[in-house]
Amino acid sequence: MSTGTSGASTHTVTLKKYGLMFTLPTHWQEIPLTGSDISGLLDLVTKADPSMKSSLTTEVKQAAKAGVKIFALGPIVKKFATNINVIVEPQPTGPSTAGYFDQLGVEVKLNLAGAGMKEIKTSKLQWPQGEVLQATYALHLSSPVMVVKGIQDYVWHKGKIFIVTISSLTLSADEAVAAVVGHSWHWS
Numbered sequence: 433m434s435t436g437t438s439g440a441s442t443h444t445v446t447l448k449k450y451g452l453m454f455t456l457p458t459h460w461q462e463i464p465l466t467g468s469d470i471s472g473l474l475d476l477v478t479k480a481d482p483s484m485k486s487s488l489t490t491e492v493k494q495a496a497k498a499g500v501k502i503f504a505l506g507p508i509v510k511k512f513a514t515n516i517n518v519i520v521e522p523q524p525t526g527p528s529t530a531g532y533f534d535q536l537g538v539e540v541k542l543n544l545a546g547a548g549m550k551e552i553k554t555s556k557l558q559w560p561q562g563e564v565l566q567a568t569y570a571l572h573l574s575s576p577v578m579v580v581k582g583i584q585d586y587v588w589h590k591g592k593i594f595i596v597t598i599s600s601l602t603l604s605a606d607e608a609v610a611a612v613v614g615h616s617w618h619w620s
Contacts (some may be wrong), residue, residue, distance in 0.1 A: 444616075445502055450520060450592065455616035457609055460516075462504045465496040488513055491533060506600070506609065511576055514600040523593035531563050536586060540567045548572075549582070559587070559614040566610070567605060581612050589619060 443456045458463060474488050480612035488505070491513075495503045499519060525532060529540070537554040544552050549569035557566050565586040570579050580599050583606040587594040596613060598606045 434493075436479075445504065446516070446620075447501055447520075448620075449588070450501075450594075451620045452518075452589075452594065453616075453618055453620055454613050455514070456504050457506065457612045460504050460506045460535055462502065463492050465492065465500060465503055471509050504583060509601055509605075510578065512578060512580065512601055514605060514609070516596065516598045516613065519595045521595065523588060524591055526588040526591075527563055528612075532588075533563070536565050537567075540565065540584070540586065544560060544569050544584075557583075557614075560618060564588075564614070568606075571599075583607065585610060585614065587617070 442458065442554065443462060444453055445456060445462055471513060480599060492503060495517060500517045501520050502516070502518040505518045506516070507516070527533065535557050540554055541552050543569060548600050551570040552614055553569075554567045556563050558564075566595070567584045567586075569582050569584075571582060572579050580595060581601065581603040582599045583603070584598075585596040587596065597609075598609045598613070600609070601607050
């Protein structure tokens with residue numbers, strides 16, 4: 433099944449409060465966390481597997497309560513909805529501070545391990561607007577039994593850290609989505 437990352441992009445996500453914009457891959461759908469037409473959008477996303485609508489509805493509601501600012505769904509593969517979310521947190525220091533990425537990398541590894549993630553690796557990479565910290569990990573689920581692969585990109589801007597989480601069943605799918613997001617990410 434396609435990862436939904438080929439071809440032209442179909443939707444630009446905007447978070448006006450922070451001046452953030454980026455593009456979602458083809459066939460991805462942003463799900464508004466305001467409650468507006470969640471059901472109709474989930475009907476579109478779960479067309480290939482309508483049995484997932486109930487669990488995704490719950491996931492969207494939990495995301496809104498957890499402070500997620502952007503939530504989007506990609507293709508459903510083996511009963512898993514590939515997804516991306518963005519959380520924004522205060523972070524007074526940034527990449528210009530000596531040792532910033534090293535310290536952030538240690539904190540990220542501890543937080544992910546505390547949340548049950550395995551195979552955690554961090555690295556610095558270059559997006560068009562500057563350096564970001566990237567963490568990769570695996571989450572072993574018991575019900576249903578599967579291993580979810582994830583990427584978190586930590587982007588610092590004007591006293592805030594933007595945590596971009598991408599989850600799918602393969603790291604290569606996550607990397608393809610991260611490339612689309614990273615190369616299109618910009619501040620207005």
